[in-house]
Amino acid sequence: MSFQYPLGLLGLIGVPILILIYIIKSKFTEQTVSATYLWTLSERFLKKKRRDSKIAGLLSLILQILAVVLISITIAHPVFTLKGAANDYYFILDSTGSMQMVSENGKTRFENGKDKIREVIEGSVDGSFYTLVSVSNTTDVLFEKEDNREVALELLNKAEVGYGSANLEEARTKAQAYYQQNKGVRTFLVSDKGFEKGDNIELLNVSDGANNYALLDIEYEHSLLGVLTVSGKAVSYESDDTVEVRLFIDGETKDEYKTVLNVKKAEPVSFTFEVNVEWYDVASVKVMNQDNLMLDNEIIMYNVKSENSYKTLLVSKTPVFMETVVSIVSHAEITVISPDDYLELEKNNDSVIEGYDLYIFHSCNPKAVPRSGSVWFINATSSVENSGFGFQGEVVLKTAETIDKTKNSSTVIRDELLKDVLGEDIYISKYARYDTSNRKFYTLFTYDGDPVIFSGTNMHGNRQVVFAFDLHNSDFPLSADFVTLTKNLLDFSFPAVLDETNYVCGEAAKVNVVSGSENIRVESPSERSSYLSMNEAVGEFLLNEVGTYEIKVTTKDGLKTYRIYSSLPVSEQDPNAEIEKEFSLLGENEGKGIDGFYDKLIVFFICLAVIFVADWMVYCYDKYQLR
Amino acid sequence: MKRTIINEEFLQQVESLQTLIRNNVAGMFGGTHQSKSYGSSCEFADYRDYVPGDDITKIDWNAYARFDKLYQKLYLDERQMHTKIYIDTSRSMEYGRADKAEQALRLAATIAYLSLSEMDKVSIYAIKGATIECVVEGMVGKDSFVNEIGKLNEVEFSGDICLSDAIVPSNVGYGDGMSVIISDFLTDNDYESAINHLADKRRDVFCIQVLSPDELNPKLRGKVHLFDSEDATRIYRKNIKKDIMKAYRKALEFATNRINDLCASRGANYLLVSSEDKMGDVFFGKMVEKEVLK
Numbered sequence: 001m002s003f004q005y006p007l008g009l010l011g012l013i014g015v016p017i018l019i020l021i022y023i024i025k026s027k028f029t030e031q032t033v034s035a036t037y038l039w040t041l042s043e044r045f046l047k048k049k050r051r052d053s054k055i056a057g058l059l060s061l062i063l064q065i066l067a068v069v070l071i072s073i074t075i076a077h078p079v080f081t082l083k084g085a086a087n088d089y090y091f092i093l094d095s096t097g098s099m100q101m102v103s104e105n106g107k108t109r110f111e112n113g114k115d116k117i118r119e120v121i122e123g124s125v126d127g128s129f130y131t132l133v134s135v136s137n138t139t140d141v142l143f144e145k146e147d148n149r150e151v152a153l154e155l156l157n158k159a160e161v162g163y164g165s166a167n168l169e170e171a172r173t174k175a176q177a178y179y180q181q182n183k184g185v186r187t188f189l190v191s192d193k194g195f196e197k198g199d200n201i202e203l204l205n206v207s208d209g210a211n212n213y214a215l216l217d218i219e220y221e222h223s224l225l226g227v228l229t230v231s232g233k234a235v236s237y238e239s240d241d242t243v244e245v246r247l248f249i250d251g252e253t254k255d256e257y258k259t260v261l262n263v264k265k266a267e268p269v270s271f272t273f274e275v276n277v278e279w280y281d282v283a284s285v286k287v288m289n290q291d292n293l294m295l296d297n298e299i300i301m302y303n304v305k306s307e308n309s310y311k312t313l314l315v316s317k318t319p320v321f322m323e324t325v326v327s328i329v330s331h332a333e334i335t336v337i338s339p340d341d342y343l344e345l346e347k348n349n350d351s352v353i354e355g356y357d358l359y360i361f362h363s364c365n366p367k368a369v370p371r372s373g374s375v376w377f378i379n380a381t382s383s384v385e386n387s388g389f390g391f392q393g394e395v396v397l398k399t400a401e402t403i404d405k406t407k408n409s410s411t412v413i414r415d416e417l418l419k420d421v422l423g424e425d426i427y428i429s430k431y432a433r434y435d436t437s438n439r440k441f442y443t444l445f446t447y448d449g450d451p452v453i454f455s456g457t458n459m460h461g462n463r464q465v466v467f468a469f470d471l472h473n474s475d476f477p478l479s480a481d482f483v484t485l486t487k488n489l490l491d492f493s494f495p496a497v498l499d500e501t502n503y504v505c506g507e508a509a510k511v512n513v514v515s516g517s518e519n520i521r522v523e524s525p526s527e528r529s530s531y532l533s534m535n536e537a538v539g540e541f542l543l544n545e546v547g548t549y550e551i552k553v554t555t556k557d558g559l560k561t562y563r564i565y566s567s568l569p570v571s572e573q574d575p576n577a578e579i580e581k582e583f584s585l586l587g588e589n590e591g592k593g594i595d596g597f598y599d600k601l602i603v604f605f606i607c608l609a610v611i612f613v614a615d616w617m618v619y620c621y622d623k624y625q626l627r
Numbered sequence: 628m629k630r631t632i633i634n635e636e637f638l639q640q641v642e643s644l645q646t647l648i649r650n651n652v653a654g655m656f657g658g659t660h661q662s663k664s665y666g667s668s669c670e671f672a673d674y675r676d677y678v679p680g681d682d683i684t685k686i687d688w689n690a691y692a693r694f695d696k697l698y699q700k701l702y703l704d705e706r707q708m709h710t711k712i713y714i715d716t717s718r719s720m721e722y723g724r725a726d727k728a729e730q731a732l733r734l735a736a737t738i739a740y741l742s743l744s745e746m747d748k749v750s751i752y753a754i755k756g757a758t759i760e761c762v763v764e765g766m767v768g769k770d771s772f773v774n775e776i777g778k779l780n781e782v783e784f785s786g787d788i789c790l791s792d793a794i795v796p797s798n799v800g801y802g803d804g805m806s807v808i809i810s811d812f813l814t815d816n817d818y819e820s821a822i823n824h825l826a827d828k829r830r831d832v833f834c835i836q837v838l839s840p841d842e843l844n845p846k847l848r849g850k851v852h853l854f855d856s857e858d859a860t861r862i863y864r865k866n867i868k869k870d871i872m873k874a875y876r877k878a879l880e881f882a883t884n885r886i887n888d889l890c891a892s893r894g895a896n897y898l899l900v901s902s903e904d905k906m907g908d909v910f911f912g913k914m915v916e917k918e919v920l921k
Contacts, residue, residue, distance in 0.1 A: 028850040028864060034722035035813035036855040038842065039863040041878035046871060 008075030014068040022061050060615065067612025074605045087186050088129045088145075090178055091117050092171050094191035095136040097163040097505060097546055097572035101192070101210055101293040109206040110161035113190040116204045120188065121152055131178065135171040136162030137506045137544050163295070163546040164506035165569040166193070172583060179585045189583055198584020210292035212237045214573040215245070215285060216268050218299040218502070224328060224483065226278040230285055232299070233268035237573070240264045244288040247273045249280050279303075279331060282563070295546045296573045300565040302501040302548075305331055310494055311355065315342045316362030321477045322378070329487040330494075332358070339364035358493060363470055374463040374493035379470035381432055386459035388439035389466065391432060395450070400427035403445045403452050414442050417455060417492055420484045426476045428452065431469040441466075444485075453485075455492060463493045497553055501564045505546050505572075509564055511539045516555045523550045525566075637733070638773065640906065641740045674698040708804035710742040711830075712751045713759065713794060714782065715810030720837070721784035722856040727837045728784045730902040731809045734835055736776050737906055738807055739763070743772050747804060753782050754810075757792035787857045791820035802829035809835045812886055813842070822893055832895035833919065834886060839902045845875065 033039070099110035107115075121130055130152040132142040142159055146152045175187055179200065187200060192207035218232035234243045240263065247257035261269045273285070280303055287297040312334045314322055319336045326332050335356070337345075346353055346367055353359075353370050362378040368385035369375055377384065383391045405423040408414065426445070433450050436443075441456035452468040471477050495514045503509050511520060513534055520532040520539060525547025532539035543549065543566040551562040677686055677697035685700045712735045721728040739749045749766045752759040762782060763775045790810065799806060806825045812818060812834075825832045847853075847867050855861035865871055883899055890897035896919050900909055 028852040030852045030854070031847075032722070032854040032856055034719040034727070034839065034842065034856050035811070036853050036861050036863040037813040037815065038875060038878045038882060039853060039865075040861075041882060042871060042874040045874035045877035045881070047874075 005076050008077070009072055011068060011072030011075060014072070015065050018061070018064055018068060063612055064616045067609055067616060070605055070612065071609040074609060087124060088131075088182050088184060089120060089124065090131045090133070090175060090185050090187045091120075092133050092135055092168075092175060092187070092189045092191075093117065093159065094166055094189075094193065095134045095159070095162040096166045097161075097295055097568045098192055098293065099161050099206070100163075100295060101212065103206070103208050103210060103292070108161065109192045109208075112206045113192075113204065114156055114159060116190055116206065117156055117188070118153060121149060121156070124149070132156060132159065133171055133174060134159055134162075135166050135168060137164030137167060137542065139167055139170040139174060141174070162544055163566070163568065163572075164544055165571045166191070168583065172585070176585050179587060183587060183589055187585060196582035198582035200585040200587070200589050201583050203583075210238070211290075212293050212296075212573070213241070213243055213287045213289050213291050214293075214296035214568075214570075215287060215299050216570060216573075218285060218301070218567075220283065220301050222277075222280070222303065224487075226276055227274060228277050228280065228283060229272065229274050230283065230301070231270065231272040232285060233270050234261050234263060234287060235266065235268040235573075236263045237266055241289070243269075245271055246286050246288055247275065248284045248286065249275065249277055250282055293568075293573075296568040299502070299567055300548060302563040302565060304496060304498050304501050310357035310490075311335070312358040312360065313337065313342075313353075313356040314360045314362065315339050315364045315366075316360070316378075318472060319362065321471055322360055322362060325477070325483055325486045326360075326490065329483060330490050342366065358490075369458050369460060369462075369464075371460050372462065374465075375458060376465045376467070376489070376493070378467040379432060379473075380466070387464065388436070388456065388458050389441070390435040390438070392435050394430060394432050395447075396430045397428070400429045401447060402427055403447045406443045406446055408443060411442070413492070414444070417442060417444055417488050418485075419488055421481045421488070422484075424479050424481050426474060426479060426481070428469045428474045428476075430473050434466070434468060455489065465489045465493060497551065497560070497562045498564060501562075503543050503564060503566050504569050505543050505566045506569055507543055507566075508540045509543055509549065509566075511541075511551055511562075513537055513539055514553070518554045521552045521554075523552065525549065637736070638776075641737050673701045675701060708742075708745075708747040709765075709800055710739070710747050710749045710805045710807065711799065712738060712749070712807045712809065713790075714751065714753050714762075715788055715790070715808075715812075716753045716755055716782055716784045717788045717811075717814075718785050718857045719811055719813055719855075722839075727811055727839050727902040728782075730837050730900065730904070731835075732779045732782065733906060734809055734837070734900065734909070735807070736779055737910070739766065739776065740769075740772055742805070743767070743769055751779065752797075754788050754790060754793045756786055757789050759793045759797050787814075787816070789814075789816040790818035791816070791824070794821040795824045799825055799828050799830060805831040805833060807833045807835065809837060811838055811842070812836050812882070813838075818886075819889055822889055822895060826893040826895060832890065832893065834890050834895060834897045836883065836886060836897070836899045837902055838899065843879070843901060845872070 093110075093113055095110065099108060099113065101109050103109055103112055105112070117132070121128075124130075126149070127147065128149070130146045130149070131144045132152070132155065134140045134142050143152060143155045146155070179185055179187065186202065188202045188204055189195065190204040190206065192205065194205075194207070195203060197203050213234065213236050216233040216235060218230065220228065220230040222228045228249070230247055234245050236243060243261045243263050245259050245261060246253050249257070257273060257275065259271050259273070261271060263269045282300060282302050284298055284300040286299075289297075291297065310330060310332045312326060312332045314326075314334055314336045315338070316322060316336065317338055323334055323336060326334060339361075342353075342361075342364060343366065353366075354372050356370070356373050358374045358376065359370050360376040360378065361380065363381075365380055365382040366384055369387050375387075377387065380387075381391060381394065383389075402425045405418065405421070406414070428447065431447060431450070431452050436451055436454065439456060439459075441451065441454040443451040443454045445451075445453040450468070451466075453466070454468075455463070455465045458464040469476075476482050495512055497512055497514060499510065499512065511522075511532060513520065513532070513536065517534065519534065522530050522532060522541050524530075525545045530541060532541060546566055546568050549564050549566060551564065553560050553562065674687065674690065675698065677699045681699050687698050687700050690696075690698045714731050714735050716728075719727075720731060735751055739751060742749045743766060746767075749763070749772075750761065751763040753762050754760075762778050766772055766775050788810075790808065794808075808818075808821070810818070822832055822834065850866045851864070853863040855863075887897045887899075889895075896917060898909075898913055898917055898919065900913065904913075
């Protein structure tokens with residue numbers, strides 16, 4: 001306890017003075033009277049006194065001393081700072097992923113941390129203030145300067161653990177700002193991280209030596225040849241151990257998908273899986289050992305193209321090349337019909353053909369471009385309504401000639417379309433000359449200045465690819481660039497909603513807002529929904545949970561669901577790791593608590609003092625005849 | 628210590644007081660008073676039945692003629708009274724804020740003067756211990772008062788007294804006047820026997836209790852150690868508060884009532900006088916109220 005005005009305690013000097021006066025005044029004064037007869041006689045008329053009469057005689061003095069002491073203390077304005085006094089409590093609660101680790105008592109570290117905070121709050125006295133800051137990817141103030149203990153406990157109960165890594169610098173900045181306002185604040189850091197104790201911080205560590213395994217640096221690749229390669233590292237943070245890692249393809253595993261690793265404590269061991277699989281929707285690697293933090297034991301890899309399954313209508317008399325290559329580079333559902341059948345169909349349906357994501361017209365000249373879906377024209381020999389280009393006639397070369405990779409200026413789209421295309425010599429013997437001046441197309445290859453492979457959008461706004469030559473009159477299907485260019489053109493025709501399906505919690509995931517999308521809804525692992533803005537080409541959202549996020553894209557053709565996996569940050573996988581950086585608040589702690597409830601008693605103290613002073617006056621009047 | 632209480636100035640005051648008394652009241656007992664015994668003076672007093680042996684010259688024949696029964700006439704006797712004044716000369720009478728001794732002497736002198744004015748004989752006695760000392764013996768007439776009363780100044784107040792032990796053995800007379808006792812009566816010693824004895828001797832007894840203001844309304848508060856002026860072994864040690872003051876007042880009331888009741892039971896007069904009271908107030912106020920003066 002300290003005093004705001006210590007000079008007020010000088011009033012205590014009055015106590016010995018009071019006692020001195022009492023002693024002096026208490027001496028018997030000798031006096032001679034004419035006769036003591038009446039005084040002695042008065043004894044007969046005196047009421048019998050109680051035994052405590054002597055104490056009662058002193059009671060007045062005791063009350064007077066109390067009055068002096070209380071007045072002095074009241075003037076000195078006591079400030080209670082020791083145990084049992086009110087305080088301003090500031091709690092920083094680590095809500096990161098590692099706090100989900102289950103401790104020996106069956107509770108998570110986060111729950112244990114909340115219990116420790118609860119103990120402090122319940123042990124505090126009335127009038128204390130409480131502030132709780134939850135730290136994960138973001139720093140959130142759950143309640144500030146709450147003086148109602150019950151409310152504070154209720155809000156504490158509602159606090160939820162996050163998945164990300166701790167943004168402790170922001171938390172420290174906030175705590176420092178709060179500390180600047182009140183140098184008497186008691187700041188607690190509740191975490192499982194191995195912080196060094198700094199100045200003005202009380203650490204409440206909730207870590208324990210629980211078993212913990214994790215997967216690190218997971219990478220995967222699915223080649224065009226159908227080989228899925230998954231590599232990564234497994235680690236045991238607590239002890240040397242044997243770790244079993246398994247690969248799952250679409251939920252199934254095999255013996256060859258399993259590897260057992262002998263790992264030393266905190267030393268990651270690499271592993272690689274190479275499996276032949278033409279297609280998969282989801283693959284995952286998983287540590288099969290049980291531990292106390294399961295969040296980092298599994299990494300799920302969604303195939304970025306899994307939802308890019310296209311219904312393709314291939315109109316061709318000789319569909320072999322296209323059917324094969326499209327099947328290889330995409331997850332297409334291909335329907336093949338002959339040009340005659342298509343024309344008949346077009347005639348019967350009044351030129352309205354719908355229901356496909358991609359229309360490939362190989363040596364077929366439809367009357368009009370389909371209203372929906374991307375369109376590829378291969379060797380169109382007449383103008384097609386709404387295609388954006390006009391047929392100007394066939395050019396037959398005397399000898400096969402090579403076509404040239406465009407030398408037009410680089411653009412983002414052209415670069416994407418020609419990505420990984422080597423520009424090998426491609427010979428053609430005949431091509432169609434088209435007029436593309438009415439619409440902007442991206443020319444990829446030319447012959448003698450005429451565009452022979454170009455892409456763009458047709459009059460319906462759908463993406464369109466044009467080959468001005470018949471593949472059968474070219475060696476193009478035999479070149480390596482054919483597959484690559486086809487893949488690029490398919491990607492162009494069906495832009496991927498996701499470029500990446502694996503993130504770390506705390507990162508921002510990117511979603512391409514493809515044309516035709518009406519809305520994009522994101523559902524978190526805890527089934528919290530949010531909608532992305534459709535105004536930007538790329539929508540972003542923060543991953544603050546560990547697990548699978550579903551991105552549901554609604555188009556006029558229906559709903560497509562894409563998935564990404566958010567994994568636990570590496571920094572959260574080993575919460576027991578020593579953190580050299582100490583957590584401290586700058587500035588000298590003044591050690592002053594707050595008056596809290598006692599402040600309200602000051603008025604009561606003053607009233608008491610007034611009463612006792614009055615008693616003192618009456619006492620003097622009665623006893624010492626001060627009149 | 629010689630006093631100067633009875634001086635020329637005081638005597639003039641007494642003279643003026645006597646004049647006032649004569650004009651306003653019938654006077655006190657004295658030489659011209661009728662005695663309460665029936666005698667042979669010519670003033671008729673009452674009748675009684677005749678019994679054989681009575682003086683037949685005092686038979687009222689007129690009454691016999693009317694009532695056919697013999698009645699004896701009675702006459703009041705007239706004689707000179709002897710007023711005896713006893714003054715308590717203990718130490719307690721001289722102690723206090725206002726001197727009770729002086730008041731006692733003034734009272735004695737004034738009563739003596741008034742008695743002499745009634746043609747009575749007056750003697751004044753000082754009670755010392757268990758004896759009485761004669762201060763003035765058998766004064767008759769105002770001349771003797773002037774000559775003798777100054778002796779009161781020589782009365783010394785000391786020691787303790789016992790009224791009964793002093794008065795009872797003395798010659799108090801019989802049915803021949805008034806006995807005045809002036810004292811504070813603040814004693815455990817017996818004084819009831821003295822009053823009883825005087826009453827038995829058919830004396831008119833008049834007890835005047837003189838108390839000082841310190842005794843009537845003491846101002847003591849707090850822790851006090853009181854010594855008795857007459858006897859240092861008598862002490863009183865208390866922390867005086869309201870309750871004790873209340874008890875004191877009850878004790879005072881008890882003590883005065885005890886004398887008053889005793890006097891009333893013996894046909895005596897009693898008067899409580901403060902040592903601060905003026906003579907005029909005592910004689911015109913209290914004595915008239917008590918019907919001591921008529």
